[in-house]
Amino acid sequence: TDYLGRDILAGIIGGGRATLIVAAVAAAMTMTIGIVVGSLAGYFGGWIDALLMRFTEIFQVMPGLLFSMVVIFLLGPGTRNETLAIGLTLWPLAARLARAEFLRLREMEYVKAARAIGCGDVRIMFRTILPNAMPPLLVSATLTVVIAILFHSGLAFLGMVDVNTISWGSMLGKNRGYALTAWWMVFFPGIAIVVTGLSISLVGDGLQDAFNPKLRGR
Numbered sequence: 001t002d003y004l005g006r007d008i009l010a011g012i013i014g015g016g017r018a019t020l021i022v023a024a025v026a027a028a029m030t031m032t033i034g035i036v037v038g039s040l041a042g043y044f045g046g047w048i049d050a051l052l053m054r055f056t057e058i059f060q061v062m063p064g065l066l067f068s069m070v071v072i073f074l075l076g077p078g079t080r081n082e083t084l085a086i087g088l089t090l091w092p093l094a095a096r097l098a099r100a101e102f103l104r105l106r107e108m109e110y111v112k113a114a115r116a117i118g119c120g121d122v123r124i125m126f127r128t129i130l131p132n133a134m135p136p137l138l139v140s141a142t143l144t145v146v147i148a149i150l151f152h153s154g155l156a157f158l159g160m161v162d163v164n165t166i167s168w169g170s171m172l173g174k175n176r177g178y179a180l181t182a183w184w185m186v187f188f189p190g191i192a193i194v195v196t197g198l199s200i201s202l203v204g205d206g207l208q209d210a211f212n213p214k215l216r217g218r
Contacts, residue, residue: 008171008184012192015167019156020196022083022167023148029087030148031141034094035130041095042102043125053099060092068151069160077162086151090144097140101133108132135211142204146197153193168193 041052059067071085105111106129114128155161156169163170168189175185 008188011166011171012168012188015171015189016192016196018079018165018167019149019152019169019193022079022086022152023145026083026086026090026148026152027141027144029083030090030144031094031137033087033091034096035098035137037091038095038098038100039102039125039130039133042099043106043121043129045103049099052095056092056095059088062089064089065151065154068155069158072155072160077160079162079165082152082155082161085155086148089151090147094137094140094144097136098133101136102129105129105132135207139204139208139211142200142207146200149193149197149200 037052037056041049041056068085068089071088072081075081075084102125111124111128114124119128152161152167153169153172156165156167157173157176159170159173161167161170171189172186175182175189179186
């Protein structure tokens, strides 16, 4: 139990639900924004690419956790705002990967053939190129979920989330004063974060092996 007599296991189970929901939705938001921005930059190139990449760099140079804290401070605590803050922080990573894939794939013969038969830019981008760019993006999505878990746990540890919401980070933050006398209060929530992050990373490794035949059977 913790310092209030609450069951640690129940807190980990309930906190895991809150943490994973925020991380998954934030990762989906991150990948959506990143794919849209990166695909436009990579496909059209030129001044569109330069403009979007400068815009991306503005977000990328900001300290991620600090930027998330500022967003939550301005909008207020709450699951929706926490998710928005994390999503707005992480999307540049997905944007750069999507841009690199679109730059590579737009010169492929099947893309040139699609242009030759009169397919529009939107159709080529999202029906021809995007499906072939998805494997590395899906692998990146798993890493994004892990980063989102760490971000959410960090924000909760610092007390930047809704005080009524139990999460792994909030359990660490509230129990940190008892770490030396009641180690289990912080040990098990911390282990939950580490094990979950490693498990999702292994899923990403499995996807990478599945999508890349050269890596199979290593």
